[in-house]
Amino acid sequence: MHVSYNDRIDLLYIRLDDKKQDVINRRVSNDVVLDIGEGDKIIGIEILDASKHVTLDRLFPVKYSVSKAGV
Numbered sequence: 001m002h003v004s005y006n007d008r009i010d011l012l013y014i015r016l017d018d019k020k021q022d023v024i025n026r027r028v029s030n031d032v033v034l035d036i037g038e039g040d041k042i043i044g045i046e047i048l049d050a051s052k053h054v055t056l057d058r059l060f061p062v063k064y065s066v067s068k069a070g071v
Contacts, residue, residue, distance in 0.1 A: 005050065006067040012050035017043045 002015040023035040023043050031053060035044035047053055 004065045004067065008067065010048070010050050010052075012047040012054055014045040014047075015043070016045070017041065019043075 002018065003012070004015075005012050017037065019037075021037045021043065023037050025046075026034045026036055028034055031048040033046040033048070034042050035046070037043035
């Protein structure tokens with residue numbers, strides 16, 4: 001599992017399966033999109049406007065990376 005956060009666009013992405021595969025995006029709410037892969041498995045979860053929904057500190061001990069604007 002890999003968790004990344006882009007503070008420029010306030011997007012949190014949780015990748016559950018590192019296997020490279022084609023995915024279909026399914027929007028389940030205004031701010032949540034699921035990446036569905038082979039066998040209808042959830043491969044990733046994208047949370048838009050993440051700071052309104054998630055406190056990153058609560059994700060620990062999961063490691064996450066922050067993408068800075070212009071980096």
